[in-house]
Amino acid sequence: MDMAGALADPTGVELWRLGSDELVTFARDLGTATSAIQGLQLRTITEIDRRGAAIELGAANTARWLTDVSRVSPGAASRMVRLGLALDRLPDVAAALDSGAITVDHAEVIVRVLQQLPDDLPGDGVDACRTYLLDAARLEDPQALGRRGRELLARICPDDAELTEEQAVARRDLRISDCGDGLHKVTGWLDTEAAELARSVLSPLAKPRSEENGEKDPRSPARRLGDALVDLLGRAADHACVPGEGYARPHxxxxxxxxxxxxxxxxxxxxxxxxxxxxxxxxxxxxxxxxxxxxxxxxxxxxxxxxxxxTVSGSLRRALIARDRGCAFPGCGRPPGWCHAHHIIHWADNGDTALSNLVLLCGHHHRVVHHQGWSVAIGKDRQPWFTPPAWIDPGGTPRPSHQRRPQPAHPPGDYRGAA
Ligand SMILES: [Zn+2]
Ligand SMILES: [Zn+2]
Structure with missing residues (x-):
C-alpha cells in the first residue's frame, strides 16, 4: 500500500482489497505515519510561535490561534504549544517521534519527567535519564513509561519526592475540561491538609442513601463522591452573600x-x-x-x-419547609438547605406556585422525579404522595412523604411499653 497515495486520498483507499497480513501492516504503517505527522505539526506550531506569526494575525497567543483554526480544545492547544517548545530542545526525542518509534503520548511523558529533574544533576545525568526513558518508550506503552519515570525521579531525588507542605500547597491545581461528549473531566492536585478538608466535608454527603424499599444504594463510591461535590457546590451557591447592587449570586x-x-x-x-x-x-x-x-x-x-x-418566595418556602421538613421523597429526608422547591405541575404549564403544587426535593430526588418516571401528587390530607414508575411497582401504590413514613411502634432500645 502506497502511504503517500493513501494519505492524499484516504476515502479512496479500498481496504477490502487488502489481505489480512497487508491490512495489519497498513495499520502499523499508519501508526508510524501518524507520529511523523504529529511531530511535524508540533514543529510547525513551534515555528509559528517563535516568529510570533499568530500574534501578527491578531490572536492573543499561539494556543488561542490554534484553538480557532484547528478547533481543538484550549487545553489541548496549550499542551501542543508547550510540547512543541520542549521537543525543540530535545532533538533525539523529536527524531524518535518523526520516525514513528514513539508516539506523541510517550513524548509528553518524557518531557514531563525531564522537567521534574533537579537542575543541579551532576555530569551527564540529564542525558542519561533522557536516553533511558527514550529506550523504554520504544518498548512500553505511555502508562508504563509514566510509572518508570516516577520510579526514576524517586531514585534520583528522594528528597524532592517528599514535598514540603508549602511546596505541596503551591502545587494545588484543579482543571475542568470539556470532553465534548456531554462529560467534563475534573482533575487536580491537593496538599494533605486540603485533601483532608475535602474528605471530611464530602464524606458525610457521600454516604449511601437508605432506599425506601430496603435496597442498597446502587451508586459506586466514586459516583457518590461526585454527587456530594455537586451538592456542596449547589449549597455554596445558594448560601453565598446576598447580592449588592449590580452583582449576581454565583448560580x-x-x-x-x-x-x-x-x-x-x-x-x-x-x-x-x-x-x-x-x-x-x-x-x-x-x-x-x-x-x-x-x-x-x-x-x-x-x-x-x-x-x-x-419562582418560590421566601415565605412560601418557609411554609413548604414547615410541611415537608426536608426532602419529601420516601426514604430521603435530606435537610431543607439541600432542597429545591419542585412544581408538581410546572409553572411553565400554568401550574400554581402554591403549597398545593409544590414539594421539597433534594437535588438527586428532583432529578428522579423529573427524569425517572416517579410522579407526585398532593393528597386529600394536603400532603405529598409519591407514585413509583411501573418498573419499580407495577401496582403503582402511592407512598407517603418521608417525614410521614410509617414508624415502628417502639423504637429499638425503648422497651418501656414491653411487659
Ligand atoms: Zn422540579
Ligand atoms: Zn432526597
Missing part, C-alpha cells in the same frame, strides 16, 4: 425560550459557560429559580427586560 445562568420551556421541546437551552442543555433539564432548573423575562428581536438582541422574580 447557573440559563437562557431558554419561554415557548420551548412550556412545550417541553424546541431549541435547546444555553448555559452561559458551557452551551446547550436539554429542555428537560431546563424545566427542572426553572422549577426553583430566579427568572428574568426578556423580549428579544429576531437577531436575539433584548428589546425589553422584565423584573427578576423568584
Amino acid at each position: 447557573l445562568t440559563l437562557h431558554v425560550r419561554a415557548d420551548a420551556l412550556a412545550a417541553g421541546h424546541g431549541p435547546a437551552a444555553e448555559l452561559t459557560f458551557l452551551g446547550p442543555l436539554s429542555i428537560a433539564a431546563a424545566r427542572r432548573l426553572a422549577c426553583d429559580a430566579e427568572i428574568t423575562p426578556m423580549t428579544l428581536d429576531e437577531h436575539g438582541v433584548p428589546l425589553d427586560v422584565g423584573r427578576t422574580t423568584y
Whole structure:
C-alpha cells in the first residue's frame, strides 16, 4: 500500500482489497505515519510561535490561534504549544517521534519527567535519564513509561519526592475540561491538609442513601463522591452573600425560550459557560429559580427586560419547609438547605406556585422525579404522595412523604411499653 497515495486520498483507499497480513501492516504503517505527522505539526506550531506569526494575525497567543483554526480544545492547544517548545530542545526525542518509534503520548511523558529533574544533576545525568526513558518508550506503552519515570525521579531525588507542605500547597491545581461528549473531566492536585478538608466535608454527603424499599444504594463510591461535590457546590451557591447592587449570586445562568420551556421541546437551552442543555433539564432548573423575562428581536438582541422574580418566595418556602421538613421523597429526608422547591405541575404549564403544587426535593430526588418516571401528587390530607414508575411497582401504590413514613411502634432500645 502506497502511504503517500493513501494519505492524499484516504476515502479512496479500498481496504477490502487488502489481505489480512497487508491490512495489519497498513495499520502499523499508519501508526508510524501518524507520529511523523504529529511531530511535524508540533514543529510547525513551534515555528509559528517563535516568529510570533499568530500574534501578527491578531490572536492573543499561539494556543488561542490554534484553538480557532484547528478547533481543538484550549487545553489541548496549550499542551501542543508547550510540547512543541520542549521537543525543540530535545532533538533525539523529536527524531524518535518523526520516525514513528514513539508516539506523541510517550513524548509528553518524557518531557514531563525531564522537567521534574533537579537542575543541579551532576555530569551527564540529564542525558542519561533522557536516553533511558527514550529506550523504554520504544518498548512500553505511555502508562508504563509514566510509572518508570516516577520510579526514576524517586531514585534520583528522594528528597524532592517528599514535598514540603508549602511546596505541596503551591502545587494545588484543579482543571475542568470539556470532553465534548456531554462529560467534563475534573482533575487536580491537593496538599494533605486540603485533601483532608475535602474528605471530611464530602464524606458525610457521600454516604449511601437508605432506599425506601430496603435496597442498597446502587451508586459506586466514586459516583457518590461526585454527587456530594455537586451538592456542596449547589449549597455554596445558594448560601453565598446576598447580592449588592449590580452583582449576581454565583448560580447557573440559563437562557431558554419561554415557548420551548412550556412545550417541553424546541431549541435547546444555553448555559452561559458551557452551551446547550436539554429542555428537560431546563424545566427542572426553572422549577426553583430566579427568572428574568426578556423580549428579544429576531437577531436575539433584548428589546425589553422584565423584573427578576423568584419562582418560590421566601415565605412560601418557609411554609413548604414547615410541611415537608426536608426532602419529601420516601426514604430521603435530606435537610431543607439541600432542597429545591419542585412544581408538581410546572409553572411553565400554568401550574400554581402554591403549597398545593409544590414539594421539597433534594437535588438527586428532583432529578428522579423529573427524569425517572416517579410522579407526585398532593393528597386529600394536603400532603405529598409519591407514585413509583411501573418498573419499580407495577401496582403503582402511592407512598407517603418521608417525614410521614410509617414508624415502628417502639423504637429499638425503648422497651418501656414491653411487659
Ligand atoms: Zn422540579
Ligand atoms: Zn432526597
